[in-house]
Structures are given as C-alpha cells and as structure tokens.
Amino acid sequence: MWCSRTALHRLQRIAVTPLNITGGLTSNMQREMSTLPRVYVTRQIPPEGLKILRESGQVQFQLWDSDDIPVPRQELLEKVKGVDGLLCVLTEKIDAELLEAAGPNLKVLSTMSVGFDHLSLEELKKRGIRVGYTPDVLTDAVAELTVALLLTTSRRLIEATHEAKTGGWGTWRTLWLCGYELANSTVGVAIAERLAPFKVKKFIYTDVAPRPELASIINAEYVSLDELAKQSDFLTVCCALTPETKEICNKDLFSKMKNTSIFINTSRGGVVNQEDLYEALSTGQIAGAGLDVTVPEPLPTNHPLFTLKNCVILPHIASASYSTRNAMSALAANNLLLGLRGEPMIKELKL
Numbered sequence: 001m002w003c004s005r006t007a008l009h010r011l012q013r014i015a016v017t018p019l020n021i022t023g024g025l026t027s028n029m030q031r032e033m034s035t036l037p038r039v040y041v042t043r044q045i046p047p048e049g050l051k052i053l054r055e056s057g058q059v060q061f062q063l064w065d066s067d068d069i070p071v072p073r074q075e076l077l078e079k080v081k082g083v084d085g086l087l088c089v090l091t092e093k094i095d096a097e098l099l100e101a102a103g104p105n106l107k108v109l110s111t112m113s114v115g116f117d118h119l120s121l122e123e124l125k126k127r128g129i130r131v132g133y134t135p136d137v138l139t140d141a142v143a144e145l146t147v148a149l150l151l152t153t154s155r156r157l158i159e160a161t162h163e164a165k166t167g168g169w170g171t172w173r174t175l176w177l178c179g180y181e182l183a184n185s186t187v188g189v190a191i192a193e194r195l196a197p198f199k200v201k202k203f204i205y206t207d208v209a210p211r212p213e214l215a216s217i218i219n220a221e222y223v224s225l226d227e228l229a230k231q232s233d234f235l236t237v238c239c240a241l242t243p244e245t246k247e248i249c250n251k252d253l254f255s256k257m258k259n260t261s262i263f264i265n266t267s268r269g270g271v272v273n274q275e276d277l278y279e280a281l282s283t284g285q286i287a288g289a290g291l292d293v294t295v296p297e298p299l300p301t302n303h304p305l306f307t308l309k310n311c312v313i314l315p316h317i318a319s320a321s322y323s324t325r326n327a328m329s330a331l332a333a334n335n336l337l338l339g340l341r342g343e344p345m346i347k348e349l350k351l
C-alpha cells in the first residue's frame with residue numbers, strides 16, 4: 001500500500017479501509033500520487049514518525065507493517081526496487097546488495113538509530129546517498145538504563161530477587177549478596193551527570209582525543225584506555241562500533257581491570273570479545289558485567305554468558321522509552337523528508 005496525505009484525506013470521505021486505498025483512487029488521485037517520491041519504511045515505526053510521513057504530502061510510502069519480526073531480506077530486496085528514500089532500523093543490513101537492488105533512484109537513507117554499524121558507509125558514499133541518523137534524542141533514556149543496569153549488576157539485584165523467590169532467603173547474613181558501592185569509587189563514563197549524586201570520587205574517560213568542553217561539566221579526567229581499565233571501579237562503554245573499536249574490550253583490557261570492577265556495555269555487542277568476557281567473569285578477573293547488547297542479538301538462550309550469576313543481560317532496550325522511541329521515529333522521518341527535498345538534515349552523517 002502506498003500512502004500520501006492528500007489521497008488519504010480524500011479517501012476518509014469515502015470511508016474505505018486502508019487496504020482498499022489503491023482500489024478506491026480516481027485516476028487523477030493516482031496520477032498525483034505517482035509523481036511523489038517513493039519511500040520504503042522497513043518497520044512499523046512509532047506513531048510520531050509515521051504521522052510526519054503521512055501528513056507531509058511529500059512522499060508516498062510503503063511499510064513493513066510489523067514490529068515483531070523484521071522484514072525478510074528477500075522481501076526487502078523486492079520492496080526497495082526503484083525507491084527514492086529508505087527509512088530503516090538497525091536490524092536491516094544496508095550493503096552493496098541492497099543498494100544495487102534499490103537502484104539509482106535511491107538518494108536518501110534515514111536510520112532510526114544512533115548506531116550505524118548496520119550501514120555500509122563506503123557503499124553509500126560511493127553512490128552519493130545521503131544518510132540521516134538519530135543521535136542525542138536517546139541520550140537520556142540510554143543514560144538512565146545504563147545507571148539502572150550498573151546498579152542492578154553491582155548490587156546483584158537479579159540474584160537477590162531469584163533467591164527471595166526460590167527459597168534461598170534464609171536468615172539475615174553478614175556478607176550474603178554483598179556488592180560494590182558507587183560511593184567513593186572511580187567511574188569511567190559518559191553518564192557521569194547521572195551518577196554524580198552517588199558521591200562518586202572521580203570520573204575518568206577515554207576517547208580518540210580529550211573533550212575538554214564536555215569533561216569540564218562533570219570534572220572528568222582524560223586518561224588512556226589502559227588507565228581507564230586500571231583505575232575504574234565501574235567501567236561503562238558507550239562508543240560506536242567501528243573497525244577501530246571492534247572487540248576493544250578483550251582479554252588485554254579485562255586483565256588490567258580490578259577484580260572488584262563492574263563492566264557495563266550499552267553500545268554494541270561487537271565492541272566486546274565475549275569469550276574473553278566470559279573468561280574474565282568466570283575466573284573472577286572482574287566482579288560483574290551488565291550488558292544491554294550482545295553478539296548475536298538475540299543472544300541464544302544456551303549461551304555460556306547466561307549461566308553466570310555475575311552477568312546481567314538485557315535485550316537491547318537502552319533507548320526503549322515511549323518518548324524516546326517516538327522522538328527517534330520523528331527525527332528519522334524528518335531527516336528523510338529534508339534529505340528528499342535536498343535540504344540539510346537535522347542529523348546527517350558526514351560520509
């Protein structure tokens with residue numbers, strides 16, 4: 001079903017169901033719609049984004065009308081043929097095969113994500129396709145979840161509720177289910193503002209270069225990755241997955257961490273070598289890990305990491321609040337429309 005605002009408004013008057021839209025169109029309406037840029041949306045995105053697309057009057061779009069399963073690859077390759085714009089989520093691999101299938105009309109790709117490791121940037125650049133993405137609008141939700149995951153892991157909340165529910169709760173014991181406190185700790189982070197009230201002693205961070213404007217807000221010290229590993233009581237990872245950061249959290253890094261340290265990852269599973277992490281957790285090299293992201297996703301339920309009491313695993317929900325997902329959806333829709341109009345996007349990746 002291809003939708004545009006004008007056609008929809010007129011159709012409301014003749015009260016047909018959406019599925020009958022194409023059949024109910026007059027030839028004028030069909031002509032009007034057929035001149036609009038065609039867009040394929042690979043997921044049933046949250047309502048704010050869909051509303052923007054629908055009411056823009058600027059595009060006709062078709063969508064994979066489900067949030068429960070991703071569009072099958074074969075279907076996607078068919079649907080993108082000849083489109084001018086594509087709005088995708090992080091489950092779609094946008095590579096040479098897909099761009100070939102889409103053909104030369106494709107001028108704009110908009111992903112409803114801050115991460116872009118599912119996009120082949122080189123192939124997009126080669127074809128002059130502009131790329132929109134959704135940074136910033138999810139920062140609060142991700143920071144909140146990171147704090148929740150950090151506290152859940154360090155204070156062993158999953159183990160504790162399990163014990164309470166399954167009869168493990170005997171007498172009050174002096175060291176039972178003890179964890180690690182944020183108070184007086186050193187935290188290597190990008191969520192520092194959220195953690196400041198917990199009386200953290202020191203914030204440290206690493207990046208390709210110091211970021212004094214940001215660091216000064218929270219009084220964080222720039223250190224090397226080695227120092228970050230050595231000093232952090234809580235180490236949180238929030239970098240993009242790129243060839244440079246692939247498996248940057250590996251045996252070498254874990255071996256430098258204190259065995260009382262907690263490792264948190266809310267970025268991409270690919271920045272961690274999971275075998276090395278399993279080793280570090282099971283041998284007591286580090287105290288615990290909280291992961292919102294893994295390789296693969298979903299992580300098979302028989303994966304060794306699930307057997308560890310000191311590993312808390314969430315199903316990639318860091319940005320999952322209603323308001324944030326709607327904001328991401330709206331930003332992705334607006335990026336797409338601006339791109340198709342040849343205007344600067346609100347958030348555009350520099351290729």
Ligand SMILES: O=C(O)[C@H](O)CO
Nearest residue numbers: 112113114115318319
């Ligand atoms: O890349 C993103 O936008 C996030 O991982 C989604 O939660």
